[in-house]
Amino acid sequence: MTTHHISPTPLTFEQVAKLLPTGSQIRLSEESTQRIVRCRHFLDDKLAASNDTFYGINTGFGSLCDVRIGHDELEQLQLNLVMSHACGMGDEVPADVVRLMLLLKIQGLAQGYSGVQLATVQRLVDFINHDVLPVVYQQGSLGASGDLAPLAHLSLPLVGLGEVRLHGERMPSELALKKFGWQPIRLQSKEGLALLNGTQFCQAYGVWCLLEARRLFDVANACAALSLDAFDCRLSPFNELLHKIRPHEGQLKTAEIIRNLLKNSEIAAREKTSVQDPYSFRCVPQVHGASLDAIAHVERVFFTEINSVTDNPTIFPDDDAILSGGNFHAQPLALALDFLAIALAELGSISERRTYQLISGQRGLPHFLTENGGLNSGFMIPQYTAASIVSQTKQLCTPASVDSIVSSNGQEDHVSMGANAATKAWRVVKNVERVLAIEFFTAAQAMEFRRPARSSPQVEAVLAKYREVVPRVDDDRILSTDMETTVRFLQTHYFG
Numbered sequence: 001m002t003t004h005h006i007s008p009t010p011l012t013f014e015q016v017a018k019l020l021p022t023g024s025q026i027r028l029s030e031e032s033t034q035r036i037v038r039c040r041h042f043l044d045d046k047l048a049a050s051n052d053t054f055y056g057i058n059t060g061f062g063s064l065c066d067v068r069i070g071h072d073e074l075e076q077l078q079l080n081l082v083m084s085h086a087c088g089m090g091d092e093v094p095a096d097v098v099r100l101m102l103l104l105k106i107q108g109l110a111q112g113y114s115g116v117q118l119a120t121v122q123r124l125v126d127f128i129n130h131d132v133l134p135v136v137y138q139q140g141s142l143g144a145s146g147d148l149a150p151l152a153h154l155s156l157p158l159v160g161l162g163e164v165r166l167h168g169e170r171m172p173s174e175l176a177l178k179k180f181g182w183q184p185i186r187l188q189s190k191e192g193l194a195l196l197n198g199t200q201f202c203q204a205y206g207v208w209c210l211l212e213a214r215r216l217f218d219v220a221n222a223c224a225a226l227s228l229d230a231f232d233c234r235l236s237p238f239n240e241l242l243h244k245i246r247p248h249e250g251q252l253k254t255a256e257i258i259r260n261l262l263k264n265s266e267i268a269a270r271e272k273t274s275v276q277d278p279y280s281f282r283c284v285p286q287v288h289g290a291s292l293d294a295i296a297h298v299e300r301v302f303f304t305e306i307n308s309v310t311d312n313p314t315i316f317p318d319d320d321a322i323l324s325g326g327n328f329h330a331q332p333l334a335l336a337l338d339f340l341a342i343a344l345a346e347l348g349s350i351s352e353r354r355t356y357q358l359i360s361g362q363r364g365l366p367h368f369l370t371e372n373g374g375l376n377s378g379f380m381i382p383q384y385t386a387a388s389i390v391s392q393t394k395q396l397c398t399p400a401s402v403d404s405i406v407s408s409n410g411q412e413d414h415v416s417m418g419a420n421a422a423t424k425a426w427r428v429v430k431n432v433e434r435v436l437a438i439e440f441f442t443a444a445q446a447m448e449f450r451r452p453a454r455s456s457p458q459v460e461a462v463l464a465k466y467r468e469v470v471p472r473v474d475d476d477r478i479l480s481t482d483m484e485t486t487v488r489f490l491q492t493h494y495f496g
Contacts, residue, residue, distance in 0.1 A: 005029040006110045006125075010307040013299065017211055019103060020096055025129050026103065028110060028121065035112025036121055040188075042317040043115040047071070047189060055313050055324045056081075056193040057115075078192030079159060085152035085196055086162065088137030093150065093201075095165065097426075098133045100204035101154055104306050105195070113309045113316065114194040120185050123158055132176055135163040136201075142407060143330035143418025146311065147201030150419070155195040160184035190313075197311035202333045205422035206302050206340070212429045213295045213344055215491075216436065217288065220347045221254060222462070222495035223439045224284045225261035227354045228268070229455040230446035232363050233277040235259070235268045243285060250289030250296070258284060261495075265456040274363070280353035287350050294343035301336040330418030334401035337421035341428040345393045348432040351439045352386040358446045359383055369445045369473075376476045379442050382483065386438040393431045396424045437486040441470065441479075448472050462493060 002018045007029035018024065028036075043057075053059055058074060060067035061081060069077050093101070106124050109116050127133070134157045140149025156162025157173035164176045177184060228235075238255045262268045276282065313324040359379045361367035370378025400421035406413045444466055447455065454460055469489055470482050 003027060006106055007032050008035070008111060010303070011107050013207065013210065013303070016100070016103070016207055016306075020099065020211075022099075022131050026106070026125055028106075028118075028125060032110040032112070033118060036110060036116065036118050039112045039115050039315050039317055040117055043190060043315055043322075044188075046322065047074075054190075054322050056197075057190045057313070057322075061193070074189040075187060078187040078189065081192035081196060082152050082155050082159060082187070083161065085148045086156055088140040088149040088153050090137050090139035093136040093138055093204075094208075094426075095133055095168070097204045097208050098136055098154070099128065100207055101136065101150070101200045102128050102133070104200045104203045104207070105151070105154065105198065107306060108198055108200065108309055108311065109194060111309050113314050114311050115190045115315045116194045117185070117188055117191065120158060120187070120191055120195075123182070123185055126180070126182070127157070127164075130180060131167050132157070132180075133165045134173070135165060135170065138423050141201055141419035142405070142412070143199070143202055143334055143416035143420070143422075144326075144328065144414070145408070145412050146197035146328040147199060147330070147419055148196050150201040151196045151198060154200075155192070158185045158195070159187060190315075193313075194311045197328045199305060199310045199328060199330045199333055199418065202330045202337070202418040202422045203302065203306050205419075205426050206298070206333055206337055207306060209337070209340060209344075209422075209425045209429050210295065210299055210302060212433075213298075213340065216344065216347060216429065216432055217292055217295065218257075218495040219433075219436050219440075219490050220288055220291075220351060221257045221284075222261065222490075223351060223436050223443065224281070224288065224354065225258055226443040226447065226455070226459055226463075227358060227439060228258070228262065228277075228281055228284075229265055229459065230358055230443040230450065231277070231281060231354070231365075232267060232272065232274075232450070233281045234272050234274075235262060237277070237282045238262075238285060248289055248293060250292030251285045252289070253292060254289040255285040261458055262456050263458070265459065266454045267450060268456070270453070278353070278357055280350050280357060284350070287346055291343040291346050294339055298336045298340045298343075301332055305333060330416040331401070334416040334418035334421045337418065337425045338397075338399040338401050341421070341425040342397050344425075344428050344432050345390075345397050348390055348393055348428075348435040351432075351435050352383070352390045355383050355386050355439045355442045358442050365446055365449050369442065369449070370476075372475070378473070378476070379445060379479075382438045382442060382479055385483070386435050389431045389435050393428050393435075396428050396431070400424060433487060433490070434483070437483055437490055440466075440490060441483055441486045444470070445473055462495070465489075465493070 141147040368378035400417040
């Protein structure tokens with residue numbers, strides 16, 4: 001069981017990946033505990049000693065920021081904020097993403113600039129450690145002023161409202177709290193705002209997509225290597241000499257990966273009849289490599305963000321300052337998420353083209369990879385499915401970050417739409433995974449027509465395992481089952 005101590009030390013993607021499975025545990029470090037307590041004491045002392053107005057602490061919210069709230073109503077103000085902003089709709093946020101939202105919200109609050117109670121942060125820690133996942137909805141955030149609606153739903157169970165999934169079972173939060181003997185948290189001044197302001201909805205989706213992006217990059221290269229031999233392609237486009245004179249990092253890395261995957265391939269080494277291969281084979285280093293470089297850029301953006309403080313206002317005890325700003329604005333994430341979706345979509349787009357080439361009756365392969373065409377349709381329709389998914393993915397890649405709709409009576413007049421970018425990127429990841437599975441399924445079938453010639457030991461080892469779960473297609477059968485099995489196969493095999 002993995003236990004991670006939340007501390008001011010930056011949280012890495014590798015640590016996040018280890019904490020994602022249910023059962024992983026987190027704890028607040030002593031330093032983070034001290035920071036949280038110190039900041040809360042500073043805020044309490046400041047409010048007791050000053051008549052100053054502080055946004056969202058003793059005022060209304062948004063365009064109601066000029067309404068002063070009495071000291072005896074500060075707790076009710078924060079509770080009202082959480083309840084009134086829980087306006088999410090649509091599908092539930094997946095469990096892995098909710099878990100990430102909790103983790104990243106804790107990471108932000110534990111920096112000691114938000115003014116929350118230690119008990120509030122500890123309850124969020126308890127939620128993760130006991131697999132209590134708030135029910136959150138995908139729609140409702142503008143990606144500015146924080147991910148208000150989804151974070152409100154994330155916060156409702158703290159006060160005994162809303163719903164949670166306990167070990168996957170959906171129930172009222174009040175019931176889940178009783179099961180553990182937990183009392184609802186009484187939110188103090190500023191706490192509702194600290195919980196709702198922030199980019200943790202966008203962050204969580206983005207981190208999940210990035211963890212999948214690296215895996216899909218490896219899968220895409222494995223699919224390409226298999227398809228290269230299945231289509232009897234040349235290895236010369238992967239020669240290191242070519243890539244040293246155009247040394248984009250991703251391009252160099254991709255070419256190296258393909259060379260390693262096809263090392264000692266009998267098919268790759270034999271004489272070829274075609275002078276050049278189609279772009280979808282020949283330009284794998286350039287296309288996959290550009291996507292890898294984009295993924296790396298997005299990782300840098302998100303590494304900064306998940307280790308940042310993104311609520312508002314922000315409290316600086318050492319500087320005796322409470323500052324209202326805009327760190328909740330998700331523009332950096334919105335742009336990066338749109339870029340990530342485009343980069344991943346290209347892995348799917350070029351994959352579908354390789355699938356199309358493999359079923360087109362070229363290079364000694366039968367049309368649609370079936371020996372008895374006419375009676376059998378073979379692999380005709382998997383390519384249709386891939387084409388449909390790729391087309392939908394292109395539509396999902398329309399940037400969300402170029403849009404903005406005025407809200408809060410003009411007070412919040414430019415928003416990032418980062419949440420829409422986030423949920424679109426998640427759908428793109430799912431789509432690309434399916435398209436790559438169709439290519440792998442198709443290329444494995446094409447390899448059956450290259451026998452007795454063999455690919456590399458690495459490729460043949462993977463193919464042998466694959467054939468244990470998806471047999472060769474001799475006559476027409478229901479292929480959707482094979483395609484779903486291929487998705488699961490690729491999720492459990494490492495190709496890096």
